[in-house]
Amino acid sequence: MRDMTRPVHRLRAAAGEQFVQDEMAELVSQAIGPRVAHDALRLFGMNPATGAVSYGFLHSFPPALLHAQLVDSYTGDDPFSPAEIGRLPFDTGLLGGDDPSLPGHRQAARTLAAYGAGSELRLLLREGRHRPWGLLALLRTAGGRPFAQEDARCLAQLSEPLIALLKGYAAARATAIGPGARFLPPGVVLVGPDDQVRSVSPQARAWLAEIAPERGLAPPWMPAASMREIVLAARRHAMIPGAPPALACSPAAFLGRRVAVHAQCMDASGKGEVAVVLQEASGALLLPTYAAWHGLTARESEVVERLCSRETPRQIARVMQVSVHTLNTHVRNVYRKTGTSGRDDLVAALNC
Structure with missing residues (x-):
């Protein structure tokens, strides 16, 4: 097996550093690249209390592919979505490899191919069996050598330092805004059955301006991807008994302040309009997430x-x-x- 000592040390040394936009993904890619070659990378941080994705970073990863994979994940056409891989006895999954018999594998492979990718290797970052901290995915373009189990075994050795990196980032206090930052009341975005935004309240417009990528912290792809995911999560919660509610709390380092985003379908079928609420993540609303971030x-x-x-x-x-x-x-x-x-x-x- 390849020696992973150097990337482990590099990732451990980066824990606690400040990152803006997609810098964390770039650092992880540079650390991993010499041992597990790849053409693109995505790293998502989850709320260990609920499993909801709360923040994320891309490095050369096509945002359009991310959007398509979100749809596959929430419609059951991805055998290694965070929800599914969390039930597996192992933490890694290969897409576009040698086993097209897995449920959903053909659709997932078609999605990769549609965006010029040949294979993907995913690592669920979790402590024990029930505390998911995030998901790391490496991508290789079409025509290249697909990922293999040897790559998966090497990547799995990086789980602990990657979790430490995400922990430090999630638990950091806000640095972009001071204690005198203006309070913003909750705002509502209404999304139609076609998943397109129908209306935005004035309060929500203030929130969207506050967390806009132009302010320099959030990645430029974040607003559209986050809206897509929270709407899909709300529809899944309405249609599938036992599915977790659509609620995500972003850490202060990601947007400059802690933001809670939750969504609810306006009808029981889950196919109609969805109301997305943006508000301050503080006090009782933040406590379960805050407790999970700090163990x-x-x-x-x-x-x-x-x-x-x-x-x-x-x-x-x-x-x-x-x-x-x-x-x-x-x-x-x-x-x-x-x-x-x-x-x-x-x-x-x-x-x-």
Whole structure:
């Protein structure tokens, strides 16, 4: 097997760095390229609490192919979509390789071919079996050597440093805006049955201007892809019992502030109009995602919720039915994991 020591070290050294637009994808591509050759790359970060894609980066990856693959993923024509690969006993998937018998494989291969690609190698980045942090996909153009299992085994060795890279990025506080940034009320975008935008409220226009790629943080392909994915997720939630709700919280480093985007179908069939809401991701709305990004336990998440409600330590201990000593241990763990210095700092971190 190829020695992956150098790319592992390079990725570990990059954890905690600041990235704008697609810089993270470029760095990962440069680190991996000498060991696993590829022509394009995409790296998506997920909410480990829900599995929803929250941010992403492309390097030479055609945005039009990404849009087509999103449709395949949500219509069940992609055997290695994040939802499907998460159920597999292994973390890698090959598309365009030697096994066209897999359900959906032919459609996925046709989608690749339609955009000049020959094969794709995907790696689900997860801790254990149920904490998905993201998805890495490498692309090779048509006519070249397809990816093989040896490539998959090499790529799998990079899972831990890639998760650390995504963790550091997701947990970083906003740097592009200060505490005096203007508050924006929720805004609504209405999407029609043809998945085209029908109307945009004034509040939503303010949000779209606030997070526009022209501000220098988000990748230029992001707005259209994010809208497409959240609408597809809403339709899937309406049509498939048990499908997760369409809710994504983007980290501050991605858009300059934490943004919650959620969508809901306006009819039970899931084929009609979809309302997409953009709003501040803070407080109770952010807490489940914030806890997942920082690896908080359920007990520690409850402590955060009660600390933010301004209850006294004795009140919190009594409600949680633990001793004050045990509560203080939970509190110290929360401060350590979130990198906060005290209650006020924690509350500010959840509401900045």
